[in-house]
Amino acid sequence: MKVQRPLALLLLLWSIPTLFAQGGKAFLKEGDALRKAGQLEQALEKYGLAISVDPQLVKAYQARAAVNKLLGHANAVALDLKRVAELVPEEAAYYADAALAYLEVDSPRVARALAETALLRDKNDMRALQAKVRACLKLGDLDCAGTAADAALNLKGTTDTYYLHGIVRTALRDFSTAEADLDRVLEWNHLYEPAYVAQAEVQLELAARYSGPTMRARALEKAIDRCRLALELNPQSTDALYWRSKAYAEQKEFAKAIDDISRCMALGRTDRAVYLQRARYYHGFGQHQNAVNDLNKMILDDPKDIEALLLRAECREANLEMDGALKDLENAQKEMQNDPAFGVETRKRIEESRIRIAQQVFEMNRESDAPRLTVVEPMSREGVAQVSTTLQQLKVSGHVLDRSLLKTITVNGAPAEFDPLEKDPQFFAVVPWTSAEKEIVVQAIDVYDNLTSSVLKVERSEGIAPGITLTAPALSPDRVITIEPDRESVFVEGRVNDGSLIRRIAVDGVLASYAPDQMDPEFSIKVDVKTKDRFTVQVEDQFGNASEQVYAIQRKVASAPSARPTGTSTTPSTTASRSGATWVIHIENSNYRNFPAVQADGDAAKMQKAFSNYAIARTINKKNLSKDQMDRFFNIELRDLVRTNKVGTILVWYSGHGRSVGGKAYWVPVDARKDDIYSYFNYGSLKAQMQNYSESVDKTVVVSDAAGNDASFYELTR
Incomplete structure (x- = not known):
């Protein structure tokens, strides 16, 4: 008996592969029955079981590929047919099947490799040769495509081999041979729809080469006729509509061209080529705004599309939209800097267009209004600036409003810093300052040489620097703050003492x-100390007196972990997360003085959806706030409320007008002026500002449901 047991075990092991094979075939048979009954999904499941039981079962892969083809699962078909080829590597036909399948899923590189493997096994496999031709065409390897097409045609001249040969000769710009090949296809089979479309393309190319009007007209008519015949065979042929539209456009029949290309789009073809062609037809037909609309779609998809930018510039110029045309040309020039496809002559022509349009824009925008200049620092009243007696250098800043760009801004003759490409720029200058100086003279000149000056008389003020007192966190007499070793931020509070604001x-x-606006104000800020061993508090009063104090950071020594019995800890965690109430702040501006009124459209429902993951403790609604009211609310009122109520999360929702200027996004208060960005509310730093209200604040969210007047506003605020 002891001798028989190993023998029985050995026989069992020998029989396992046979049992698996029989199981796989059984599942295959069940799958075939389900497939015959039209139960394709169930058949797929059975074929999958057959493969899992017997991964070498070729017929199961083939059957599953056939069902997936019926279901339109092209990727699955390609994978299964490739596996069949791998399982039976000596069969060229299986590699050809896989190559054709990979062409269907737009994988020409894989398809080419499979076709070449098939041809290594059988150099005369026609399907492999045809697959190689198509793959090489998609890859742009025209030499490879030409060699394979010649081999296929030499092997056997059929409608398919002549058609592929004609397609390749078209790509190689041998249009005479291509025309002869395609004529032969249609002579043998007048129902071969793709050959009609290919012949139309060839006729368009020949028409472009003919110098005589008669030959050119005949080629265009032949192209149109070939597309007509293709559409009779297949009224849904977008290729035939596309090429016929091009032929109509060459005949200056733009209305017919637009009709054909629009039908093409209606049938589902919406790639870049059809939008570009329709834009060209609209432009040729004088419907420049329709052309711009199509080009806007293209440029939205690809802002670096040079061809679309250049065409839109032409259309905008035709619409007398010179500013837009100039911007498009500048963007196109920027994108073509490193593009070798655009030669010296093309770049020269575009630069000449840019200079011409820029000059037209300059003259069209010429105006004689002087810039409006406002000096913000130093503070002044009734033309008199208060300046500290201790200053040796004077900081002067402000902003200029003008319809045009600024050429120069100077302070006491010295150039100020400003962005010359920004409308209504801010400026800043630091000028030498002595006790003999009696006035500050700021001048601004725009690009049309309109000049404005602002002269401020100077009064000497007290020269006492502000005092700084830190109230939290606790610090040593030598200004050292001790924190935990893993602390990443510190909430700093203090007070400033000074005789002025x-x-x-x-x-x-x-x-x-x-x-x-308060004397001796308290201040607070969350300071990131993750990589710091000190921080500096800087204070400046309204007269320019400044002071700063440096505070050192010392981290406690981390205590070594002590062994402790497993079980429930009796010591509360020192890293417990902060908690606090969640408040919603709704700013609703609608009743504007200088802007159209804004209709509230379901703000409450939108807010509820946006903040659905938060447990709201309180909602504060503020309506129709002016600039001063918005500043005061966020600088003082909300800060004090947050501190008093230890709010942990602040959710702000704004609805009203919005604007973007100079890459910054603004909310528009109800008293804002359209031509004055300094009457807008810049909310770019609002989240960080609210984080500094109180140590209890852990999270801030700002949602801008604003009605912007240009696309860039949405890019800035989304």
């Missing part, structure tokens, strides 16, 4: 939260 409070250059 404070213009600026910052920590390491980041503005703190404080009330700028």
